[in-house]
Amino acid sequence: MDFGLSEEQLLLQQTIDRFLEAECPSTRLHEIFDGDEAVDGSLWRGMIELGLGGLTIPEPYGGAGLGLIDLALASETLGRRAAPGPFLGHALAGVAIALGGNEEQRERWLPSLATGRCLATVALAEAGGRWDPARWQARVQGGRVTGGKAWVPCAHAADLLVVGVEGGGLALVERTAAGVEIAAVDGVDRTRRLDDVTLENAPCDVLERSRDVGGRVRDAGLCLVAADAFGGATRCIEMAVDHANTREQFGVTIGHFQAIKHRLATMSVEVEPSRALFWYAAHAWDAVPEDRQRAASLAKAHITDRFMQTARDAVEIHGGMGFTWEGDMQIWLKRAMFDRMFLGSPAAHRERVARVSGW
Amino acid sequence: MDLGFSEEHEAFREEVRRFLADGWPLKGEEANLKRRAQAALFRKRAIERGYLARAIPKAYGGSERPSDPLRATIIASEFARVHAPRDPGAPISQLIATLASHGTEQQKKKFLPPTITGEMVWCQGYSEPGAGSDLASLRTKAELVGDEWVINGQKIWTTAAGVAHMIYLLCRTDPDAPKHKGMSYLLVDLNQPGIEVRPLKEMNGDAHFNEVFFDDARTPADYIVGRPGEGWIVSRSTLAHERNAVGASVAVRVQFERLVELARTSERNGRPAIEDPIIRDRLAELDGYVTSHEYSGYRQLTMDVRGEKRGAIGMMNKLVSTEIGHRVAKLAFDLAGEAGLRAPLGDRKPKGDPDWMTQYMMSLGLSIAGGTSDIQRNIIGERGLGLPRDFVAQKGAR
Numbered sequence: 159m160d161f162g163l164s165e166e167q168l169l170l171q172q173t174i175d176r177f178l179e180a181e182c183p184s185t186r187l188h189e190i191f192d193g194d195e196a197v198d199g200s201l202w203r204g205m206i207e208l209g210l211g212g213l214t215i216p217e218p219y220g221g222a223g224l225g226l227i228d229l230a231l232a233s234e235t236l237g238r239r240a241a242p243g244p245f246l247g248h249a250l251a252g253v254a255i256a257l258g259g260n261e262e263q264r265e266r267w268l269p270s271l272a273t274g275r276c277l278a279t280v281a282l283a284e285a286g287g288r289w290d291p292a293r294w295q296a297r298v299q300g301g302r303v304t305g306g307k308a309w310v311p312c313a314h315a316a317d318l319l320v321v322g323v324e325g326g327g328l329a330l331v332e333r334t335a336a337g338v339e340i341a342a343v344d345g346v347d348r349t350r351r352l353d354d355v356t357l358e359n360a361p362c363d364v365l366e367r368s369r370d371v372g373g374r375v376r377d378a379g380l381c382l383v384a385a386d387a388f389g390g391a392t393r394c395i396e397m398a399v400d401h402a403n404t405r406e407q408f409g410v411t412i413g414h415f416q417a418i419k420h421r422l423a424t425m426s427v428e429v430e431p432s433r434a435l436f437w438y439a440a441h442a443w444d445a446v447p448e449d450r451q452r453a454a455s456l457a458k459a460h461i462t463d464r465f466m467q468t469a470r471d472a473v474e475i476h477g478g479m480g481f482t483w484e485g486d487m488q489i490w491l492k493r494a495m496f497d498r499m500f501l502g503s504p505a506a507h508r509e510r511v512a513r514v515s516g517w
Numbered sequence: 518m519d520l521g522f523s524e525e526h527e528a529f530r531e532e533v534r535r536f537l538a539d540g541w542p543l544k545g546e547e548a549n550l551k552r553r554a555q556a557a558l559f560r561k562r563a564i565e566r567g568y569l570a571r572a573i574p575k576a577y578g579g580s581e582r583p584s585d586p587l588r589a590t591i592i593a594s595e596f597a598r599v600h601a602p603r604d605p606g607a608p609i610s611q612l613i614a615t616l617a618s619h620g621t622e623q624q625k626k627k628f629l630p631p632t633i634t635g636e637m638v639w640c641q642g643y644s645e646p647g648a649g650s651d652l653a654s655l656r657t658k659a660e661l662v663g664d665e666w667v668i669n670g671q672k673i674w675t676t677a678a679g680v681a682h683m684i685y686l687l688c689r690t691d692p693d694a695p696k697h698k699g700m701s702y703l704l705v706d707l708n709q710p711g712i713e714v715r716p717l718k719e720m721n722g723d724a725h726f727n728e729v730f731f732d733d734a735r736t737p738a739d740y741i742v743g744r745p746g747e748g749w750i751v752s753r754s755t756l757a758h759e760r761n762a763v764g765a766s767v768a769v770r771v772q773f774e775r776l777v778e779l780a781r782t783s784e785r786n787g788r789p790a791i792e793d794p795i796i797r798d799r800l801a802e803l804d805g806y807v808t809s810h811e812y813s814g815y816r817q818l819t820m821d822v823r824g825e826k827r828g829a830i831g832m833m834n835k836l837v838s839t840e841i842g843h844r845v846a847k848l849a850f851d852l853a854g855e856a857g858l859r860a861p862l863g864d865r866k867p868k869g870d871p872d873w874m875t876q877y878m879m880s881l882g883l884s885i886a887g888g889t890s891d892i893q894r895n896i897i898g899e900r901g902l903g904l905p906r907d908f909v910a911q912k913g914a915r
């Protein structure tokens with residue numbers, strides 16, 4: 159039994175964290191949050207240089223050949239720093255092509271995903287809450303795809319879209335192809351911009367081995383979002399602890415008040431144990447196929463719920479400052495709102511847990 | 518026990534309804550006036566009829582009616598029903614109470630009439646960067662120089678300072694006195710060179726609150742309410758006379774009804790969300806809180822009518838309503854489902870419809886504004902339940 163991280167995994171997290179601390183401090187984060195660009199070029203290039211473009215891409219295609227657990231650990235650190243950018247969609251696209259592509263498709267796309275030459279994303283959901291692959295309706299006919307895809311991360315900046323299609327399969331569509339229309343969503347979380355995509359007879363390349371891969375990609379997404387939420391929640395607690403240790407009222411730092419101490423302790427008790435839940439979910443995705451669905455949905459529902467409440471508590475501990483746009487807390491609260499709803503609500507995932515558990 | 522109103526009060530309700538049927542919204546030419554002017558005109562008429570400013574003597578523009586919480590409740594609910602302007606709410610209501618109880622003859626004559634009609638708008642200058650929950654540690658200072666107070670310092674989170682004419686200010690006038698005894702309550706014109714108002718953007722994209730900087734700002738010596746050093750006590754005034762516990766709980770009920778409507782019109786698993794057992798359970802649980810709060814309002818009203826003290830329950834209303842506000846907003850967020858990923862803020866916010874995403878954020882702001890939830894719990898524990906004061910806070914506050 160060894161349910162702990164390796165030296166390499168710890169180093170990976172540390173490297174990403176230091177990079178973001180240096181390259182995306184609060185001021186920069188706010189600039190990007192308030193700015194018009196969905197993708198900050200230099201920050202994304204930096205992430206690519208750290209290898210974030212190809213962590214799970216097999217080594218022959220230029221990636222690091224790591225597992226989903228490693229990708230999830232990266233996602234945790236990015237969530238911790240509320241890192242803006244296209245990581246989520248790009249990482250899932252890599253997972254999708256590696257799983258579902260034939261030799262030629264992998265050869266063609268994976269190396270340029272790993273080097274970041276090609277920015278990719280996944281178009282899974284459709285309007286009306288259809289996150290579930292069984293409910294996708296985009297239709298492929300004669301090498302062309304038609305349908306509407308919703309909530310696509312950074313679609314307008316991407317070169318390649320991995321599109322979920324009827325039957326739960328996946329197809330590749332180049333963003334500049336004829337019949338691809340993209341409309342920006344005025345999203346709550348401006349660190350991860352979303353677009354709606356309309357495909358009208360757009361030329362596509364169906365991932366050959368992707369017939370049941372859509373569901374696995376979605377489950378990988380659940381693990382990554384859960385990890386992001388865990389990272390965000392732990393950071394909210396840290397920021398609130400820092401604030402409690404510096405903000406003085408009534409002549410003492412507010413951390414002296416048991417109300418604050420207990421609230422922080424409760425936040426921590428709510429969040430910290432769930433670190434093991436997202437680890438397990440990502441590990442199950444890699445190694446325990448029979449528990450993949452249950453663990454992924456459980457982690458996503460449980461941790462994103464904890465993140466919302468934790469972010470809210472952290473805002474309260476920051477007082478008036480927490481309620482401002484200038485403050486940092488609002489960014490984490492909005493990340494929490496995103497994580498909670500993206501890829502399906504906690505309620506929907508709890509339903510799925512009950513179903514796949516055979517209750 | 519009888520939840521009905523007496524015949525006398527029902528007749529009064531009829532009278533109010535008839536007044537409103539003709540009186541609001543304004544018609545003809547009057548409907549073209551600016552919003553604030555319309556509200557002022559309407560309030561003047563309502564005051565003439567004795568429906569608004571009931572606690573304020575006629576000499577200061579009020580309608581001077583005997584304390585009658587039941588009539589006040591009828592007025593509040595009938596006016597709310599047709600969205601007619603009511604007495605100015607917080608924080609202006611606090612200023613009105615302070616002026617009415619502690620203002621000089623001259624101050625009352627000058628300020629009360631335009632304030633109760635809403636023509637003169639005020640903001641509340643209490644909080645400072647270093648003084649929020651611990652308000653008594655505030656440092657903005659005022660010194661009497663000749664026949665003027667000269668003010669230096671900074672206020673923050675000042676709601677509506679950008680649109681207000683005047684600010685009422687708690688500031689330090691005696692740095693050597695114990696904290697609570699060295700403050701004064703000043704009335705200050707915002708429109709002067711010594712004052713700069715800088716808007717602060719809230720997390721929901723609005724910019725209602727502000728920083729207010731005082732750099733040798735001035736106000737006449739006699740614009741002080743109460744004596745120097747009495748600021749703390751003066752600022753605690755309320756118009757106990759017409760406290761209305763029902764108004765707030767009516768607002769909570771209205772919010773809940775909107776939530777039920779949202780549940781009817783949202784979908785879950787391809788069916789109206791309101792048919793989903795989980796949603797039904799959550800709605801009904803929430804209804805338990807809302808209905809408790811609503812009837813608790815009537816119970817408190819009765820206590821007022823009988824001249825009884827409200828006790829601990831009277832200290833709970835803010836926390837109860839902000840907790841309900843949070844639960845309502847959270848369920849709304851869940852009902853909105855994926856639409857919660859979309860949240861146009863600021864100018865791009867949709868007009869009209871209840872906007873649940875900003876509501877979710879606002880419910881958080883309300884639990885901080887006007888005394889945080891922790892501070893409410895301290896008050897309930899210490900004053901309501903008779904527990905000792907927090908040792909640390911007590912030591913630190915000296």
Ligand SMILES: Cc1cc2nc3c(=O)[nH]c(=O)nc-3n(C[C@H](O)[C@H](O)[C@H](O)COP(=O)(O)OP(=O)(O)OC[C@H]3O[C@@H](n4cnc5c(N)ncnc54)[C@H](O)[C@@H]3O)c2cc1C
Pocket residue numbers: 405407408412415417418474475476477478479481608640641642643644645646647648649650651673674675676677726882883885886887888889890891892895907910
């Ligand atoms: C939307 C909004 C509108 C506002 N409008 C106005 C306005 O018009 N005018 C005005 O003057 N102010 C206004 N305020 C300011 C508001 O009154 C303060 O934000 C509030 O009193 C808290 O002060 P603070 O922000 O300094 O937080 P702090 O006092 O620093 O509190 C930080 C945290 O410590 C906790 N805490 C502090 N002391 C204790 C204690 N003794 N025991 C336990 N916990 C404690 C608090 O609960 C909070 O969680 C507004 C605030 C908001 C959010």
